[in-house]
Amino acid sequence: MTDKDHKCTCDEQPLVPTIVEVIDIIDRTPDIKSFFVRNADGSGLPFQVAPGQCSMVSLLPVGESMISCTWQEGQEYQEYAIKRVGLMTDELHRIEVGQKIGLRGPYGNGFPVDECKGKDMVFIAGGIGLAPLRSFIKYCFKNREDFGKITILYGSRSQADLCFKEELFDLWPKEPNTEVFVTIDNAEPEWDGHVGFVPAYLEELNPSSNNAVAVVCGPPIMIKFVLQSLEKMGYSDDQVITTLEMRMKCGIGKCGRCNIGNEFICLDGPVYYLRQLRDLPAEW
Amino acid sequence: MKVLDKDKIESFLNRLAEDADVFVPMQRGPQTGFYSWGTYDEDHDDLMLDILNVYIPPKNIMIPPHARMGENSNEPGDRIIFGIRSCDVRAIDLLDEVFLTQENEGRYYKEQRNKTILVASACYYPAPSCFCDSMGANPVEPASADVVIHDVGREGYVWESRSPKGAALTDTIADWLGEKEIIMPQIPHLSRGVDFEGVFARLLDYSDLPLWENYSEPCQTCAVCIYTCPTCNCFDLQAQTWRDQGYNFNCYETCMYRPQSLMKGLSNPRIAARERFRNRFLHKLQFFSERYGQPLCTGCGRCTVLCPAGIDIVKVITEIKEHQQPK
Structure with a gap:
């Protein structure tokens, strides 16, 4: 933070x-x-x-x-x-x-923006999962010289479910050294972009893991397969960041429901490196 | 030694109640718990200073089951918890760990705690289910009590003040105490015990032990263990409106019920009873230890006695240890 x-x-x-x-x-x-x-x-x-x-x-x-x-x-x-x-x-x-x-x-720790400085950023989001990443993406563009190449991969179920269209199609692609890829799950008549699931598209694009950090957020099933793909592509556990969701009430680590292991997601999370998650019970 | 006469105990409590709200162990209907002496009704209530563990633990006094938030609903004046046992004193220490240390200390809790005087009763005849000395409490020396009373039979209660708060209380009631030479009873031997040392280091490797499957099977997730546990402190926040005002309430919550971790889209990381069961025990034995350096159990034995399925925390701890030993 x-x-x-x-x-x-x-x-x-x-x-x-x-x-x-x-x-x-x-x-x-x-x-x-x-x-x-x-x-x-x-x-x-x-x-x-x-x-x-x-x-x-x-x-x-x-x-x-x-x-x-x-x-x-x-x-x-x-x-x-x-x-x-x-x-x-x-x-x-x-x-x-x-x-x-x-x-x-x-509440929460927020993305480790300082630790990511000087690195290539790969943002992978699905559905409403783009919302938490968006603040990080915006931060990167505001401090553009601090970050290397930025790759944004976003997927949703259908064309109508794509959110933040203006940013995805008009604003972000115009930023320097930035690529934005958008995919939808099923083909639609008026869609000429990529069709397919995010993990498969990610492997197709294969952004280099060299000095890169991947930030992942989306539905649990997408996160699961994206993490597998990233591992295949050579990303280490220190190069993958994700943000978790648990049911939260108090926000200050007292009410005791958002724990995964000894971590309270509202206080110590919601942003974790994959390395940290490996030590916790598989409830995330 | 300062001794309080047993025959005068009711008028003594009346005297204490003049200056403070005094909570004493009573039987009220089918329930036993700490109730305010001001509400004592001779026809329906029984004063039970000899009872070891009342069903409803004194956490109800520290954290009300249902309270409006953000407003100071504290009544002025001190509160005395009279006759609290060593395990429950330790439970209040553990609640202090949660609500008075680390970030965001609870303001309401702090005010409650500061004006609470603990008059503990030493246990010379522990119950068969008690194992408090295994969990770091001493049955006759409650660590952070302000006053300890020792029941010495017909001679009365030996009154021993142990803190500045306790000394101040002793001064105000000095004329009730006689001076006698008493031979103190022997320090009791607890029939139950468990070697907790090193358990949580082992749990790290064994969080998927088959014992979670075995023990959680009879569990009915009734949560009696949670509501009667003196240390379980999870709470829920609820919002309500009254007239044109909105209020937040907090109330007890239990990890044994499924909605506790239910999220949007019906995803639930702890959907099976086994997972909730495991989370409860790991929270008590491992996660709390990692965060606060001590287990969240005081060995009062309430959950073991009251569990309809006969689940026994001592057996769970023992089995974890046995799994480690080479066969």
């Missing part, structure tokens, strides 16, 4: 959310929406977030969910890309601009 002296609400009352206002909502796909939030009184942000960190988004009285946050220095709002999957997110998808929601955080 880069920013140790962050401003957050966790000192006094760690579990009490700050009230923020939703200032904009964008439909990314039929079931993914981006929510843009800032302090309810218009005075900027409740806290700063490093790439890969999460916040607890709460909607009373439905509940809270741990959501990956996208924010960059200088922005006056935070973005949360949220997929409609369950009770809380379903309710969240019904709110309108101007609604006030609760927010607390930031």
